[in-house]
Amino acid sequence: MNVYETDKIRNVVVLGHGGAGKTTMAEAMAYVSGVIARMGKVADGNTISDFDKEEIKRQFSIGTSVIPIEWEGVKINLLDTPGYFDFVGEVEEAVSAADAAIIVVNGKAGVEVGTQKAWDICEKHQLPRLFFVTGMDDDQASFKNVILQLNEKFGRKVAPFYVPMRENEKFVGFVNLVKMKGRRFIGTTSEFEDCDIPDYLEHHVSVSRDSLLEAVAETSEELMERYFEGDEFTYEEIQDALKTNIVDGTIVPVLMGSGINAQGARMLLYVIRKYLPSPETKFVYGNDIETGEMVPVAYDSAKHMSARVFKTLVDPFIGKYSLFKVVTGTLKADNNIYNVNQEKEEKISRLYILRGKEAIEVSELCAGDIGAIAKTSLATGDTFALKGAQVVYAKPELSVPYTFMRYKAVKKGDDDKVAAAFAKLMDEDKTLKTVNDSENRQTLIYGIGEQQIEVAVSKMAERYKVEVELARPKIAFRETIRKKATVTGTHKKQSGGHGQYGVVVMDFEPSGDQEKPFEFAEKVVGGAVPKNFFPAVEKGLQESVLKGPLAGYPVVGVKATLTDGKYHPVDSSEMAFKTATILAFKDGFMKASPVLLEPIVTLSVTVPNSFAGDIMGDMNKRRGRVLGMDHVAGGQQIITAEIPLSELYGYNTDLRSMTGGIGEYRYEFARYEQAPADVQKREIEARAKDAD
Secondary structure (H helix, E strand, O other): OOOOOHHHEEEEEEEEOOOOOHHHHHHHHHHHOOOOOOOOOOOOOOOOOOOOHHHHHHOOOOOOEEEEEEEOOEEEEEEEOOOOHHHHHHHHHHHHHOOEEEEEEEOOOEOOHHHHHHHHHHHHHOOOEEEEEEOOOOOOOOHHHHHHHHHHHHOOOEEEOEEEEEEOOEEEEEEEOOOOEEEEEOOOOOOEEEEOOOHHHHHHHHHHHHHHHHHHHOOOHHHHHHHHOOOOOOHHHHHHHHHHHHHOOOOEEEEEOEOOOOEOHHHHHHHHHHHOOOHHHOEEEEEEOOOOOEEEEEOEOOOOOEEEEEEEEEEOOOEEEEEEEEEEOEEEOOOEEEEOOOOEEEEOOOEEEEEOOEEEEEOEEEOOOEEEEEOOOOOOOOEEEOOOOOEEEOOOOOOOOOEEEEEEEOOOOOHHHHHHHHHHHHHHOOOOEEEEEOOOOEEEEEEOOHHHHHHHHHHHHHHHOOOEEEEOOOOOOEEEEOOOEEEEEEEEEOOOOOOEEEEEEEEEEEOOOOOOOEEEEEOOOOOOOOHHHHHHHHHHHHHHOOOOOOOOOOEOOEEEEEEEEEOOOOOOOHHHHHHHHHHHHHHHHHHOOEEEEEEEEEEEEEEEHHHHHHHHHHHHHOOOEEEEEEEEOOOEEEEEEEEEHHHHOOHHHHHHHHHOOOOEEEEEEEEEEEOOHHHHHHHHHHHHHHHO
16 A cells, blocks of 8 residues: 555544444445455445454444545545444544544434434534435435434534435435536446436425535625625635535535445545545644643654554454554654653564554555554553654543443353453453452443443453353442440450450440441540550451441441450450450441441433433432433533432443433442341342352
8 A cells, every 4th residue: 555645644433323334335435446346245244344253243333443445646544433332432532533524324214313422522522524324225215304304403514415316216326516417327336427417306406505505605704695695606616615614614514325336435435535634634632741731733744753542453363453643753664662651662563554354564654644553562542652752642532431240250260361351352442441349259340331341241252262241240338337335245265274365345336437437445444454455456346347247248437435344364365355346346236226328329411301301200210319400502401310329230221221322421429328228138138148
């Protein structure tokens, strides 16, 4: 593959709802540009993008893949992303490396939740974008309806570039609204020839052309005046206005086609080359090493070489690849690179570009281009450069995983293998994380959603030949007391020689501070217990609060006061008083009205206004207390509530079901609170069963 200068590169992320046709459209572009000789199909498992075994098995994208395409002197790096929301981390990584976006909309399904989410992520990252309506070969596809939906959702800046021609219920061509010319496909191929605009389309073309001209007119006061005066714009004026305003996001073109027949892919490639920006118009933020300030860095091949890793691929057969985007300078295959984050130098012997799973060796890559390096210590988000780098680039902003499940190895003795396999999966997917919950003797896997976690487990079995089983996680309850109790703890043992003797009289009562396990005080008078045994009493308390007598959970909020006791000048020892204290604690705790405390979290749910009632009703079912509702932009509300953590199991799936996938949530720990009697009873019985 040729070396391309910065102005000849287009980095375009492909976004959209799951099943909208993103992968098929990317395949069509690869076919039309000559990258592949025949188109693969998702159903057949032979597309460039979906090469992972899990993707082939499930027939949808799980990871981001790169498809570099050469087209009329320009290199287009397509970043094909998953549409299912559990894999949003893959989308966020790809978007951080993109300079523009294609949002794919299914012509039959119309605007879906994934369309809205794609738009929102483009807004967040200020990405120029265009819509591509696919599936136009379907009888039930309606380009007109999709345009109306897009205008209603995103405003008048969404403007059609083309109008489809349909004859005998078949998609046979299109009208180019910029040039006002007809194009008819040659059979079912992507090739087309000029034709007259059909009479039956005159009204539709006129309305759509007005929509395009109105979007152009709104880009400047001068054009707006001329538009209202009925003045015609020249082709050059339209083209110049489109070029400027697509880049700054004030015009969003709509194209269409049929992915299966690769129809429309040629126009899409043309529009990407002509209207979407190169990296030279963009910049990336970095932290200046000397000053500590955040500075914008432009993509420039003339400067000192630096790059940022935006994604990691790990495969047991092809190894580990770090996908990166060159920010400044030119990276060459024989360069020594310096990992700025890890402060270490590494030698690279080969430089690649990835096309799906195929690694193509290249000699160099200029600023703005996307490539890959194999077998280094680089991690996602790392900056690398030639020695003397001044900037560390910002890492991709990734969603926080809140869904968690318990896992354990199916085979005994596989724990180390499971840990190693998860480490590799977490290198690849930064929205996965594992936590060792020693308190409840369980290991937890966190992800965006249940499907992502299930895919990770399936990958482990397939790639690394280790199996784990998933289960509902145990919740970290706490134990405390509600009343005061006075008890005596006695440890007496005689076994020849020195015996063991210690007696403590103690008051146990609530301390009022649930942040601390216990408070220790002594009010011993007359030397009933010598002072040198006080530390042993405190040590006995320290051991006792680790596992409470009620259900074996850690104890909090207890005040223990030593008031009296007895000792023997020969047989008393620290061990005797520690043991006596442990016995007193168990007895006193159970007499002081013990209760279980459950963790309460503060939950924030963001949903459109129309779903607010459903969300609040569901909160009540989960024992939640709604604290407030805040209106935010875009007709949405943030509902804040306090809710027991145990009631959030499966919430990700339920929220998507209630809101059609548009709802989002996050939570953080608030405090512990006394659990209801039925919850306590159930938990105590479950712990007793586990102990048995």
